Amino acid sequence: MYFGRQLSEINPDLTAEIVAKVDEIIGVHKSKPGSLIPVLEEVQGITGYLPVELQDYISRGLNVPASTVYGVVTFYSFFSMVPKGRHTIKVCMGTACYVRGVSEVLNRIQSAFKLEVGKVSEGKRFSLELVRCLGACGLAPVMVVGGDTHGAVTPDRVVDILDRYK
Ligand code: FES
Numbered sequence: 811m812y813f814g815r816q817l818s819e820i821n822p823d824l825t826a827e828i829v830a831k832v833d834e835i836i837g838v839h840k841s842k843p844g845s846l847i848p849v850l851e852e853v854q855g856i857t858g859y860l861p862v863e864l865q866d867y868i869s870r871g872l873n874v875p876a877s878t879v880y881g882v883v884t885f886y887s888f889f890s891m892v893p894k895g896r897h898t899i900k901v902c903m904g905t906a907c908y909v910r911g912v913s914e915v916l917n918r919i920q921s922a923f924k925l926e927v928g929k930v931s932e933g934k935r936f937s938l939e940l941v942r943c944l945g946a947c948g949l950a951p952v953m954v955v956g957g958d959t960h961g962a963v964t965p966d967r968v969v970d971i972l973d974r975y976k
């Protein structure tokens with residue numbers, strides 16, 4: 811329950827089945843010291859992200875202040891407060907990529923897939939993030955999709971590249 815309401819009423823992703831699994835994870839780790847990070851990792855493995863209402867739920871379950879949970883989630887880039895798509899697109903906004911036209915690439919991604927930064931496209935196919943230099947400036951502009959690095963990306967090529975990811 812969250813402020814007297816079922817979590818699923820607040821966030822449809824948090825079904826009774828998901829919450830039961832979260833309870834199970836909390837139950838396993840509750841009495842162990844340093845349990846917060848393992849719990850957050852396991853829960854994110856199920857839900858894909860850690861929205862604030864779920865953080866509050868975990869905070870009460872583990873008896874850890876909500877501010878501590880929030881602090882950990884925002885500190886480690888591994889954790890996400892927004893849903894992730896099946897494929898995460900990371901677009902480099904470092905200087906070399908910027909100079910070589912990554913803004914136009916980004917615009918094309920956003921318009922072709924109706925995708926906003928920090929959001930998920932329809933059907934949870936893609937999520938979009940902006941990142942700093944990926945250390946591959948010689949390939950600028952650079953985009954990473956899942957574990958694949960794509961260099962010299964142009965607005966014309968980017969849609970074809972992304973169409974390979976279903
Ligand atoms: S600035 Fe984009 S890879 Fe370095």
